[in-house]
Amino acid sequence: MSGGEETPRRRRTSLAVLGVCALAMAAVWAFGGFNATPSGPKVLAAGATVDQGRFTVTFVSARIGMAKGQFGLGLKRSLIVRVKVTNNSKETTSLSTDLADGVAGEPKPGKYVAPDNVIGYANGSETTMVQPGLPVEAELTWPLAADVSPGKMTVALWQWDHSAGFTDPQFNWKVDKKYTRASAKVTLAVNPQ
Numbered sequence: 574m575s576g577g578e579e580t581p582r583r584r585r586t587s588l589a590v591l592g593v594c595a596l597a598m599a600a601v602w603a604f605g606g607f608n609a610t611p612s613g614p615k616v617l618a619a620g621a622t623v624d625q626g627r628f629t630v631t632f633v634s635a636r637i638g639m640a641k642g643q644f645g646l647g648l649k650r651s652l653i654v655r656v657k658v659t660n661n662s663k664e665t666t667s668l669s670t671d672l673a674d675g676v677a678g679e680p681k682p683g684k685y686v687a688p689d690n691v692i693g694y695a696n697g698s699e700t701t702m703v704q705p706g707l708p709v710e711a712e713l714t715w716p717l718a719a720d721v722s723p724g725k726m727t728v729a730l731w732q733w734d735h736s737a738g739f740t741d742p743q744f745n746w747k748v749d750k751k752y753t754r755a756s757a758k759v760t761l762a763v764n765p766q
Contacts, residue, residue, distance in 0.1 A: 614729070614756055615757040615758070616758050616760070617632075617758070617759045617760075618760060618761070619632055619635075619759070619761045619762065620632065620633075621759050623757045623759065624661075625730055625731065625733050625756070626661065626735065626746075627660070627661055627666070627735070627746045628666075628671075628672055628675065628703075629661055630656050630658055630672075630676070630730065631656060631658075632654070632655075632656055632759045633655040633656060634654075634655045634761065634764065635652065635653065635654045635726045635761035635762065635764065636764040636765075637650070637652055637653070637717060637765055638650075638651065638653050639651065640690065640692070640714040641692060643689060643690045650716070650717050650719060651714040651715060651717055652678070652716075652717050652723065653712050653713070654678075654713045654726060654728055655710065655711075655712055656710070656711050656712075657709070657710055657711075658708060658709055658711050659706065659707070659708040660703040660704060660705050660707070661706075662705060666703050667701060667703075668692075668693045668702070668709075669690065669691045669701055671746075672691055672703070673688050673713075675730060675731045675733055675748045676688065676713060676729065676731075677729050677755075678726065678727070678728055678729075679728065679755075680727075685755075686715060688713040689715055689716050690713075691711055691712070692712045693709045693710070693711040694709060694710045694712075695707070695709045723763055725762055726760070726761050727759070727760045727761075728759050729757075729758050730755060730756060731748045731749070732756040733748045734747050
């Protein structure tokens with residue numbers, strides 16, 4: 574064979590390869606392109622509403638002020654995050670145990686601190702419970718030392734799962750902070766005292 578006979582064959586092969594590559598790129602573009610989808614938690618700001626499955630939480634504000642400690646103990650200087658909470662389940666739930674299980678303050682990336690107390694308000698009265706479908710206002714509180722005044726507060730939220738247990742066929746609500754990443758993080762500016 575002479576060199577002149579191989580040149581058209583190489584061109585046809587090169588054109589075929591280019592055609593296949595162009596077709597593959599068109600298919601990738603049609604199905605969303607090469608853009609990476611975020612794999613971490615949603616990062617939100619004040620006013621954001623987060624559906625955790627069991628609860629829907631809307632973040633209103635953050636401030637430094639005096640708040641009751643757990644079990645009604647005396648007032649102490651605290652970081653207070655005000656939220657509106659709706660119970661999406663069919664059972665009455667507790668703010669201080671159930672809601673608090675799915676949220677945590679994040680003073681540093683990856684470090685989570687459970688709220689010291691959760692105080693709810695419904696129709697002007699203090700409450701510890703959330704009825705199904707009836708929103709309440711609540712304050713998540715974290716104690717602050719006298720010399721600490723953060724400019725912002727990040728709250729991490731985990732997704733609740735309604736499923737049967739491994740050995741228990743009854744469906745229950747579960748949140749697992751050990752093995753799953755937070756599903757959302759809300760950062761709020763903190764109003765000083």
